[in-house]
Amino acid sequence: MINITPLIAIIILIVTSPLGPYGMIFIKYGTKDLRKSIFHPIKNYHLFLGFFMLGVSFILYAVMLRFADVTTLYPLTALGYVWTTFLSVKHFNEKINIYKIIGISLIIISIILVSIGS
């Protein structure tokens, strides 16, 4: 069995943190024409590629939980919110305003609080 220290587990999750958010971007892109995405999945691969990326990031997180505590790894999920916000601005030209920034900051603080408390 490979031995992964908690630090390496954290580094692996930080490096792969854009995987889930990119999956979300692909899913959102795939919903533009749902009929094509579902019935012609080879030509319109975005939706299922998104599901696949989401699945891989989920499994990666579950595997890393074997090598480190939930309390150490859980705050890393906050990175997903930052990535998703940046990527949706970049790829879909969504507008960012002060409310969204405050909201995401509060969510990130709450993630840290929950992991301190558990």
Place this chain on the structure above:
Amino acid sequence: MVTSKFAIMGMVICTLITAAGQIFLKLAADNFSPDLSLVFKNYYLMAALILYAIGLVIMTLCYKYGELSVLYPIISLSFIWVSLLSFFWLGESLNAFKIGGVVLTVLGVSFVGKGANGSTKRNTNRSRKR
């Protein structure tokens, strides 16, 4: 793109379903055995996977009708349901940090919702003009 109210409600329902899925996943992990023939008889695991799949379908449909930067943060509401369900159902402890986290999550999602395109009158007028 204006985020539809139904998409936001759909995401909230999605968090309820995935939170229930997480509780089943926890129950499945408690009864987990690596024997492959038993994995498929682990009904908690099957229930968790089915709930996740339903949640994923609802989420995908909602993404069609809203901004990703608004709909994605709503997923964080599942912390609240998981905290409450694990307190009442699994008998786990609830402390000041967890309660503070739940309160901040509600506030955070409210702010993100206020920032959504089309959530205020001024925004709606502007997007109608386009």
